[in-house]
Amino acid sequence: MIDDHRNRIKSAAARVYAKHGWTGATTRRIAEEAGVNEVTIFRQFGTKDALLDIAVRECSRVDASSSLPITPRVPQDELTEWATAHYETIRGLREIFRQIMSDANNRPTALSCADNGQSKALSQLRDYVIRLRRAGFVGTIYPLKPADVGPAVSMLMGALFNDAMNREMMPEFFPQSHKESIRAYVRMFLRGLGASAEPVQQAPRRARRS
Amino acid sequence: MIDDHRNRIKSAAARVYAKHGWTGATTRRIAEEAGVNEVTIFRQFGTKDALLDIAVRECSRVDASSSLPITPRVPQDELTEWATAHYETIRGLREIFRQIMSDANNRPTALSCADNGQSKALSQLRDYVIRLRRAGFVGTIYPLKPADVGPAVSMLMGALFNDAMNREMMPEFFPQSHKESIRAYVRMFLRGLGASAEPVQQAPRRARRS
């Protein structure tokens, strides 16, 4: 019962915050959205700031999502699947992210939550590129400069983030559907790394297609 | 004299808005920032909404910026220069953009300003790709699918936008300096289009390096 109320309030707070931002998320609005008396909010959480802090942190927590295979076989497909999952995660949180990013000046604490999921995805992708290289997929067409990996990764992540955040706001920017776009981003990413569809036997590790 | 006051108020409003957003940009704060009595704001602009509308629109107007050459000669250099200028423009407006994007739900009018500069850059880039293709730079390594051009353009623009907006907020995302990153984004963009450094004589247009 009591936890039921707490959770209703928390999720309502997250919803109202996503729509109206910090100053726009008034305790009256949150109470109305939660179907709860305004006083209950203060009795349960003490302060508007405390409530929003908990609500935002809890809501923007990204759990695991999908992961990239340890042994790469079909990079294009594997990356596309992973990128799609990552994209959907961002897209589901895009309104909250927008508010967090615009409130970051005045309350920097919230930023870390959003940051967290991105960092996790970043290292997943980086590690996968290393595995691609070991398996002989990458650097086979062009020689792969180490300095190119970082920006390539940033570029793919940036394209995904940008697409997920802004597609609905500026649709003329994205002529293809999001699925086609993601596939194309991945294709360009692999081309940028000088990757070939089949592994080239140059590394000690065996990595042949199935 | 009178225009002096109006301009001071407008630029102060833009500054305060960039920091605090729509609801946080109170007339008191704007008046203080402008060094002007609060009443003057209402006498000059009538309404807080009217002032912010003018201030934001005027401030986020992007004038021309740089353009891409009509006859491509060194795509990597030309694109890098253009991308750098575009990047700097976004970076200078990043705080205002953040607020506009988070306020877009509740006041959609402001969005169009931000949209405008991006659209202009988008068509500049698209047109340049067409010229690259006519000049025989592009589609020479891989065959260039028409469906790949859109996402490639979105990807470069997205990477630039994302980098300019978020580099300071999540620095671990961007291991290289912004100049190196931009160069790398452009390199990947050209690779993704299957471009070669030298034109391949297949198109009717002559386009040889100097």
Next chain:
DNA sequence: CCTGCATGCAAGCAACTACTTGCTAACAGC
């Protein structure tokens, strides 16, 4: 039955919001 406990309701608090009004001072053009 009684005692906590969580909640709703009504009211109110001081601070802040956008915006107005009345009055005065400075300054410009005629």
Next chain:
DNA sequence: GCTGTTAGCAAGTAGTTGCTTGCATGCAGG
């Protein structure tokens, strides 16, 4: 010198904000 414009200042409007208080209600456990 008179007049119109633009500004500042002090005060006040009605509404909203986060947050508090007092009291009544329902409900579970002893």
